[in-house]
Each structure stands twice: as structure tokens, then as C-alpha cells.
Amino acid sequence: MTKSFMRLLTELSSRKWISQITGAFAKSKLSKAMIPTFARMYGINVAEAEKALHEYSTLNEFFTRRLKTGSRMVDNTEHALVSSVDAVITGIGSISEGTVFNVKGQDYTVEELLNRSPREVNYKNGFCFVLYLSPTDYHRIHSPVSGKVLETEHVPGKVYPVNEFGLRHMTRVLSRNERLITFIRHEHGEVAVVKVGALNVSSIKYAAEKLPDRLTRGDELAYFEFGSTVVLLTESGTFTPDPSLTLGSKVRMGQRLGTFSPASEESEEKDV
Known part of the structure; x- marks a missing residue:
């Protein structure tokens, strides 16, 4: 597939409404079943997540997850x-x-x-x-x-x-x-x-x-x-x-x- 054709497809898919449709599905209860597959597919470290996988009600909720306290340390070097x-x-x-x-x-x-x-x-x-x-x-x-x-x-x-x-x-x-x-x-x-x-x-x-x-x-x-x-x-x-x-x-x-x-x-x- 040529770069120019890929660029054309990307231009056509760059409309905000397409992302809004995708986002609406990710926020729906139907997306909950995809969470374990999504986590495995992308190699996400689920042990860091604030909650267990089954506690997230939508894919979007999992995607925007917070982490457990202490999972990230903020450098305290002055300036x-x-x-x-x-x-x-x-x-x-x-x-x-x-x-x-x-x-x-x-x-x-x-x-x-x-x-x-x-x-x-x-x-x-x-x-x-x-x-x-x-x-x-x-x-x-x-x-x-x-x-x-x-x-x-x-x-x-x-x-x-x-x-x-x-x-x-x-x-x-x-x-x-x-x-x-x-x-x-x-x-x-x-x-x-x-x-x-x-x-x-x-x-x-x-x-x-x-x-x-x-x-x-x-x-x-x-x-x-x-x-x-x-x-x-x-x-x-x-x-x-x-x-x-x-x-x-x-x-x-x-x-x-x-x-x-x-x-x-x-x-x-x-x-x-």
C-alpha cells in the first residue's frame, strides 16, 4: 500500500465525528468485555492499575485509569x-x-x-x-x-x-x-x-x-x-x-x- 494512499485514508478518517463514534463505543458497557483482550494485546502492566480489571465498567474507564500509589516516583531534585x-x-x-x-x-x-x-x-x-x-x-x-x-x-x-x-x-x-x-x-x-x-x-x-x-x-x-x-x-x-x-x-x-x-x-x- 503506497504512502500516498495511506495518507488519503488518514485524511478521510481525520474527521472528529469518527473519533467521537469510537469514543462512544469505548464509553459504553459493551466495551467492558474487550478490556482483558486490550490489556494483553498491548502488554499493559495491569498490576500497576488502581483497580482490578473486572472493576472497570468500560474500556475508556480502564484506558484512563489511575495507578496505585507509589507506582511512579516524582523526581525531587531542586529546579x-x-x-x-x-x-x-x-x-x-x-x-x-x-x-x-x-x-x-x-x-x-x-x-x-x-x-x-x-x-x-x-x-x-x-x-x-x-x-x-x-x-x-x-x-x-x-x-x-x-x-x-x-x-x-x-x-x-x-x-x-x-x-x-x-x-x-x-x-x-x-x-x-x-x-x-x-x-x-x-x-x-x-x-x-x-x-x-x-x-x-x-x-x-x-x-x-x-x-x-x-x-x-x-x-x-x-x-x-x-x-x-x-x-x-x-x-x-x-x-x-x-x-x-x-x-x-x-x-x-x-x-x-x-x-x-x-x-x-x-x-x-x-x-x-
């Missing part, structure tokens, strides 16, 4: 940025003059990722992680820093796949898909947590109906209904990545991705 999710790093690198280079062969701009938010200027020469969650992974999203929630935005969009094929062969899926963006101010600057929807993801939801004004590193922030991607952006001149992390590295929620240093005077004068 650390931690991973929001269990994921594979599919993009990593410095942002140069507002451009994120070579995410599976494609470049993105901070402007498009953040939907032309006025805050984009803060990230012009920052750092970027693209974190892909497969169906195997735990799908709750946690705060990567401790700080004040400055702003949130929901960006409607398509639901293209964000897997290897989607990132490499579809045009700029991270900035065309539905997104939920959270800006958080911490002691050394600011981060943007961009949650990107994907094929068969019927929604991205915040963990609470109303987010608290402040979050502690590791606090629950949101969750995906089926696999997707988180893009983490750090403010210019504030972050040094962990040198052991490279493209393809597997990370777990709470793992240290790097450390912050004091922002520039210009950054520290911003309204917090």
Missing part, C-alpha cells in the same frame, strides 16, 4: 523539569528563533503550536520535548513543574494519528490537531504543556472541572482518552536538558528531563 507522562521521546531539541526543528523530518513553529498566543515570544529560543504515548502507556498527564497556572486554551482541530506514520508523512499534525494548552509559571520562568489529540482520541480532559490556581510538580493535570502526544516547551534561556535523553528514549511520569536556571532579567520582570 527539575519532570516528564508529564509515560512516553517515548519523538522530538527533542533547542528552539531557534521560534522554530522547532526536525520532528520526524518536519519543522514546526512555536507560533503554530501555541495557536498564535501572545505568550509565544517567551519560547522563541527555549527547549522542546515531544512525548508520544502509545496505547500501552499510562494516559494521565501530570504537571512537570510547581507553579502558578497562568492561562489555558482549547484549540479545535483535526484528529490525525501522531504515531510514526502520522508525524513523518502527514503535514504538521502537531499543529493541526486538536490541542489543550496549559501555561504554568514556575520560579525560573514558564512552561507550556501542549496536549495534542489524535486519531480515535474522542477528547482531552482536565483532571478537575476547574484547575487550581497553583500546581505542585507531579499533580494530575489532564488525561487522554486513547493514545496521543504531549509537547513540552520551556522558556528561552532557562533550561538545560538531561544529557542522557535522546530521540527514542523511553521516559516515565515524574522522571527528570533536565533542570532550570534563573531566567533573564527581562523574563523575571514579567507579570506572574
